[in-house]
Amino acid sequence: MATHKSVETKYLEERRELFHGMRNLDRRSFLKVSAAALGATAGLAAPHSFTPVSVAQDAEDSDANPAFRFAYISDSHLYEKDVNDRFVRGLLRAVDDVNNLDPQPDFVFYGGDLAQLGQVKELELGSEILKNVKAPLRIMVGEHDWYLDMGRKWQDLFGEPTYSFDHKGVHFVVLNSVVEKDFWTDRGLTPMQRMKTVAGLDNGLQSPFTVGEPQRKWLEEDLAKVPDDGRVIVFSHSPLYKLYKQWNFWTDDAEEVQAILRRFKQVVVIHGHTHQLLTNRIGNIHFHGLLSTAWPWPYAPEGMPELTIEMSRPDPFNANDGCGDGEVQVHPDGLVDKVYNLWNRNPITVSKTYMVSMGKQDVPPKPNRPSY
Amino acid sequence: MYQSLMPYHGNRALLGALCLLLGALLVGCGQETGSRETAAGGSGQDANRPSKPATGDAQPQTSPTAGPAETVSTEKKVELGSCDGENTVTVAEDLTGQPLAHALMDQWKRDHPDRDWVAEEKQAHAFNPPADNSDLLQGDQGKGHAYGNYTERDILTWTREAEKFVAEGSRIFHSADELGSTAGVSCDMCHPHAANTHPETYPKFQTQLGRVVLLRDMIDWCVENPVRGAHMDPDGPKMRALEAYIMAQRKGVEMDYGKH
Numbered sequence: 001m002a003t004h005k006s007v008e009t010k011y012l013e014e015r016r017e018l019f020h021g022m023r024n025l026d027r028r029s030f031l032k033v034s035a036a037a038l039g040a041t042a043g044l045a046a047p048h049s050f051t052p053v054s055v056a057q058d059a060e061d062s063d064a065n066p067a068f069r070f071a072y073i074s075d076s077h078l079y080e081k082d083v084n085d086r087f088v089r090g091l092l093r094a095v096d097d098v099n100n101l102d103p104q105p106d107f108v109f110y111g112g113d114l115a116q117l118g119q120v121k122e123l124e125l126g127s128e129i130l131k132n133v134k135a136p137l138r139i140m141v142g143e144h145d146w147y148l149d150m151g152r153k154w155q156d157l158f159g160e161p162t163y164s165f166d167h168k169g170v171h172f173v174v175l176n177s178v179v180e181k182d183f184w185t186d187r188g189l190t191p192m193q194r195m196k197t198v199a200g201l202d203n204g205l206q207s208p209f210t211v212g213e214p215q216r217k218w219l220e221e222d223l224a225k226v227p228d229d230g231r232v233i234v235f236s237h238s239p240l241y242k243l244y245k246q247w248n249f250w251t252d253d254a255e256e257v258q259a260i261l262r263r264f265k266q267v268v269v270i271h272g273h274t275h276q277l278l279t280n281r282i283g284n285i286h287f288h289g290l291l292s293t294a295w296p297w298p299y300a301p302e303g304m305p306e307l308t309i310e311m312s313r314p315d316p317f318n319a320n321d322g323c324g325d326g327e328v329q330v331h332p333d334g335l336v337d338k339v340y341n342l343w344n345r346n347p348i349t350v351s352k353t354y355m356v357s358m359g360k361q362d363v364p365p366k367p368n369r370p371s372y
Numbered sequence: 373m374y375q376s377l378m379p380y381h382g383n384r385a386l387l388g389a390l391c392l393l394l395g396a397l398l399v400g401c402g403q404e405t406g407s408r409e410t411a412a413g414g415s416g417q418d419a420n421r422p423s424k425p426a427t428g429d430a431q432p433q434t435s436p437t438a439g440p441a442e443t444v445s446t447e448k449k450v451e452l453g454s455c456d457g458e459n460t461v462t463v464a465e466d467l468t469g470q471p472l473a474h475a476l477m478d479q480w481k482r483d484h485p486d487r488d489w490v491a492e493e494k495q496a497h498a499f500n501p502p503a504d505n506s507d508l509l510q511g512d513q514g515k516g517h518a519y520g521n522y523t524e525r526d527i528l529t530w531t532r533e534a535e536k537f538v539a540e541g542s543r544i545f546h547s548a549d550e551l552g553s554t555a556g557v558s559c560d561m562c563h564p565h566a567a568n569t570h571p572e573t574y575p576k577f578q579t580q581l582g583r584v585v586l587l588r589d590m591i592d593w594c595v596e597n598p599v600r601g602a603h604m605d606p607d608g609p610k611m612r613a614l615e616a617y618i619m620a621q622r623k624g625v626e627m628d629y630g631k632h
Contacts, residue, residue, distance in 0.1 A: 084555040116556065197496075200546060202564035204498050246498070247564050295561060298568040313568065317580040319598065369632070372570040 004346065065169045065231070065332040071098040071135070073325045074111030074272040075292035077144060078122045086319055087116070090293035091129050094325040097341065099134045105327060106167060108135045111272030111290045112142025112178075112237035117195050120153050127157045138165070142237040142272060143178040143209070143248075148195040151176075162215055164222050170231040170330060173222060175215060177236035177251050177271075181207040201247045201297070208245060208252040209238045216253065220260050229265045231334030239271045239289065241282060244300035249274055261285055268336050270328065277340055277364075279350050280305035286355045288328075288338040296322030299371045307359050309350075311342070312367030320344045452476070459483050493539040497546060498565070500623045502534040541617025544610050551610075552601035559594065559614075566621035573631040587615060 005013070076091040078084075098108050110130060115122035123145065130137055141161040145154045151161065161176035183206055184194040197206050211219070226232060234240065240257050243249040251257065261267045262284065269287045275297040278289030287305075296314045304310070314322030321344040329337040335352040342348065346365075353362040448465035454476075461479040463472060481487060493499075508522050544550040545566065548558040563569050571587045578585040581593070588606050591614050595601045604611050 079556045084557065086555065200496075200560060202498070202560055203496050203546075205496050298563065301567065315580070316562075316594065316598070372568050 067330060067332055068106045068168050069327055069329050070107050070109055071101060071105040071325065071327045072109045072111060072290055073098065073293060074290035075113040075142065075275055075294060076126060077113055077116040077294040078126050079116050080121045081125060087294045088125070090323060091126065093343070094293045095129060095132050097325050104135050106135065108133050108137050109235065110137060110139040111235070112140045113144040113272060115145050117199060118145055118148030123153050123157055138174065140174050140235050140237055140272070141176050141178070143198050146178060147198040148191050162218060170233055170334060171226050172233050172235070173219065174235045175211055175219070177211050177238045177240065178209045179212040180209060183207050204246065208250055209248050210252045211257050212253070216256055216260060219257070223260065228263050232261070232264055233268045233270065234261065236269060236271045238273045239278070239287060240269050241280060241287060243303055243305070247300060249300055258282060258285060266334055268334065277309065277311040277348060279307045279309070281307055281355055281358070286335065288336070288350065291324040291326060291340055291342065293323055293325065307355070309364045309366055310370055312369040313371050318344050490536050490539045493542050497542045499538055499542050499617060500620050502531055505530060537613060537616045538620040541613035541615070544613055545617050551595055551599050553599045555600040557599045562598070566618045569618050571618050571622050572625050572627050574629060576630045576632065587618065591615070
């Protein structure tokens with residue numbers, strides 16, 4: 001279990017951060033800081049109203065490469081409302097969370113698996129709920145969205161699954177990393193049988209995920225205009241490395257994709273699918289997982305990356321434990337602080353410092369109850 | 373209740389196969405119990421069939437009773453009722469011996485698409501195999517003792533039956549319908565390959581329930597809560613099968629009751 005800090009401890013920590021933040025202020029954030037400070041000292045505001053001011057106080061911050069922040073929601077696995085309201089409430093809560101961020105994030109990224117079985121009504125329900133997100137929404141496809149109609153409905157709603165965009169000097173790439181080789185035709189599976197096979201994490205009849213040759217070619221061309229020291233953040237639903245094949249915590253052509261990213265000074269890859277705190281670094285590539293709003297997965301029984309500090313075992317008696325959403329603070333150098341906003345625990349930040357120091361500095365809290 | 377579920381697939385499969393083989397034998401002897409001829413032909417002449425080669429019989433080019441809509445069928449067909457009382461098989465009248473047995477078996481396979489369900493379950497969800505007991509067959513086994521004279525057949529039976537039990541558990545574990553979920557939730561959605569079920573830690577004091585529980589209590593809790601199904605009979609076939617699968621998946625892990 002996470003150790004919950006006392007109100008006093010939180011207050012003191014936040015005050016310390018506030019004073020730290022005041023060392024480097026523009027006028028706008030100053031107003032916020034001062035208002036928060038006034039509220040806190042007068043006992044008018046909750047201590048957590050401090051937190052927003054720690055955003056964007058980067059020493060090397062500049063107009064050309066400003067620091068910024070985006071939020072994320074992922075893996076909601078929606079059934080229709082009348083089948084499973086718990087998953088629906090999970091997504092609603094996450095939308096509330098990101099809408100209540102102050103200041104608002106530059107955009108909200110959705111990490112895939114919006115639907116559980118790729119059905120029209122599931123995807124439409126998800127789309128309806130996500131329309132309430134105040135900040136601009138960027139979305140990625142997951143295997144649960146895809147394998148009923150091979151992405152037709154999802155693309156109707158959200159467009160191309162593979163695309164890129166630039167934001168404040170960072171080049172963002174969104175991939176469809178859940179491309180599976182045809183395992184269904186020979187077996188004579190119906191679309192729903194195919195969907196349910198892919199939906200089973202431990203179902204060995206399916207093929208491993210890939211990015212695939214056409215997308216790799218597209219990626220190379222898309223990145224051609226970015227210089228080696230450019231800032232690149234890649235989104236993929238599955239981790240773009242090989243962790244545990246039996247659960248498709250895996251991308252079969254990961255090495256080929258990594259090779260394309262190798263020339264950059266540093267790259268951040270952010271992935272869904274694993275529903276847990278997951279951290280890895282392979283050379284210049286920093287990998288971060290996303291939390292699910294529906295349920296947490298157990299950790300893979302073997303092959304865990306050294307940098308991952310596992311979240312402690314979720315409490316089955318609390319449907320929200322181990323679930324959540326979060327934020328990503330992008331630094332001027334393109335590296336990120338990854339915030340896991342766990343709904344039933346203190347938030348955990350896996351910082352750029354932790355990644356750069358290969359786990360020596362700024363170590364996130366370690367759990368006392370590892371998963372089995 | 374237990375008997376109605378677990379050995380059901382396997383025994384029915386075996387029974388069906390035996391039925392059809394027996395049927396083939398009977399047909400071979402010219403006693404087509406329960407069969408109905410669809411083409412004209414004296415049934416009195418069937419007694420000679422076994423001695424005739426399969427192609428040696430007179431084969432009329434047109435069937436006298438065949439309507440104009442019927443295509444290509446140039447052979448006399450007979451429809452055999454299989455001894456399950458449900459299915460029928462249509463074969464060429466002069467088919468005998470092994471080809472007839474094959475035809476009947478093929479039809480039975482078509483009628484039972486889930487006949488390989490254990491193998492399929494194993495392939496889909498890769499559960500652990502039971503212990504290998506083949507060492508019991510080595511050496512001067514069982515000499516002078518009441519027990520221990522095992523044969524390969526014994527070993528095969530143990531393995532197959534244990535595996536079938538576990539396969540049944542895996543099938544239920546991975547099926548929201550089998551679990552009776554009203555929320556589309558199955559066990560594997562939080563516990564792929566039964567991960568994080570830690571059966572070796574029971575019995576233990578379950579803090580959230582305020583009492584000592586067994587694995588089955590936690591299974592029942594999960595079925596009633598996240599799965600939103602009905603209370604599961606602790607001695608019922610589904611609970612037994614689920615326990616079997618979950619235990620099988622922790623093969624080799626040290627028992628450590630009370631561990632949190």
